[in-house]
Amino acid sequence: MARYALLKLLYAIPTLLSVLILVFVLTRVIPGDPAQLILGDQATPEAIANLRDQLGLNQPIWLQFLHFLVGVLHGDFGTSIVSGQSVVSLAANVLPSTLELTIASLVVGIVFGVPFGAWSAMHRNGIPDIVVRIGSLIGLSLPAFVFGIMLLIVFSVQLGWFPVISPSGNVSLFARLQALVLPAITLGILMAAYITRVTRSSMLQVLGEDFIRTARAKGVPWWQVVRRHALRNAIIPVVTVVGLYLGVLIGNSVLTEMVFNRPGLGKLIVGALAQRDYPVLQGLMVLYTILIIIANLLTDLAYGVFNPRVRFA
Amino acid sequence: MTAALETAAAPPPRTIGLRLARALWKTATANASMIVGVVLFLAVVVIAIFAPVFATHDPLDQDLLARLVPPTYSHWLGTDAFGRDIWSRIVYGARISLVIGLVAVGLAMIVGTSLGIVSGYLGGWVDQAISQGTNILLAFPSLILGLMVVAFLGPSIPNLIAAISLATIPQFIRVARAPTMALRERDFIQACRALGYSPLRIMLRHILPNIWPEIMVMGSLWLATAIRVEASLAFIGLGVKPPTATWGGMIREGFEQILTSFWLAVFPSLAILVVVLALNMIGDGLRDALDPRLKEEGR
16 A cells, blocks of 8 residues: 555656646736836836846746756745745645635535435435436536625625624634634535445446345345445545546635635735735645645555555556 | 458448437437537527627726616616626627637647547657647646736737647647557558558548547536636636626625625626536536447436
8 A cells, every 4th residue: 555655646747847837827918027026117227126136037038947946846936026925824824725625515414425426326216316416417517606605695794593604713613613614515416416326336337247146146135235235336436536526626616716705725815916925826736736736646546445446457 | 451451441421420419319319418518508609699689788888876786677787886787798708718729728629639649659769858848738737827828928819829738738649549559550550551541641530630629528527617717817817808797707896795786796606607517517428428338328
């Protein structure tokens, strides 16, 4: 298992490097002078020259990339030109909220997705199947912000069960969890929809296998066949999909954080966009991709745990 | 000898069209949700094309005496903070969503499918290079990649199209590459090779028609995603610049008034839901009809 993990880790390195190149290239193809863009039209030529110097824009492009790369490797993702704080410290403050949200919605997705998917497969073309399929299709089609706004109107504004704006700072655990419910459902519904669909099709395939018929023929009770034989095998593709969509989840957390006014990486990005804080944007992009690569890595590891066959491959 | 090869080389020309037609018919009869999807989507396309006919007001016309009016007879879906008619803005917003979505996915389809076929058919270092590039782009979720590109290039229709295309291309590469690799070994392709057909001719005339149905399924599903991503970007503030009406942008503006005037955000949200749902229904229906596993079971 350790060798498998190490191998996966090594595979992540070229991906990370390519991603860094892509981010770097993107930030350099901005039309116009970045310094001019950051300072606006009113800036004096001296101020622009100073900033160009400060951002290292006067150096040859390969040296700029080298500086960028060395910085990232040292955990230096740049400094905000608005607040002067380093991107790392800005992100470290809000990273727990984003992770909290992502994990909570992952839990929502699995708790709803797997049972519904299995239920649907067991009643193929029956009423439960039709209901679940329509439900998952709607869940898949709702952009995170649309569903979030609907939940906000009903449960926070009309019923007043949950806070409209997430509290920040030191609040009680209960208040923290209370503020997490709606965002986690908003983001989790998307995940649940994906997981339901994959569980269903994977389960349908497994239920058609010979070993299921054998188990049935030798008299194993139906629910035990499902639990011990079918679900165990059907879950393997689900793990892959969960990993694949973790990225989508992280991406959509931006929208969820905006709707619920939660602190987090997403709000940080939106703030940086509004203030044209390019160094922060660049740093956050790198951070997001690192998060996604870590998520993929964890998926590969989880895959190894759920599917013993790959460990020895 | 040559005649025998000719016969082998030509996949019976009508099979592809027949396969798709039969699949469509089977879907239509067996899958009511696909019919609903097609009808809904065509309705939106018609509304977008004939926007001036369907709109009751000018989408940009501000009526400061009728600001934040709830849905009434003269303003079916109410008005926004500038007194602009929501229904008319939704009608015109459909144009932006559809144009960006269709052009972006169309582009991604052409580029991605070509790269995928070339990669799968030629193999070797070409395949290595294209696959590596695909993996890198796949590491980004479409929303984050779109956000990056638009944030740095600036929000305009061409940039939005480029951003969404870039995020979608790897999906088409993936879908085109695998079946091409399998087809390459089939007898009729081998026969084409033996006849000395050029690789370009084989790829275009013999491989492409065979993977076309799968590409169409992907196309409809990713069109749904593209429209969702465009709306999401607009909601974040990276959409086509105001005052142009876009669904995501309307929701963004409406969100500020959510506590007092819910209709501002709710109706454009429903518009997005309808289009994305319709496309997903079409894609699902097509996939069910084309999936050989489901066919074998006689459904």
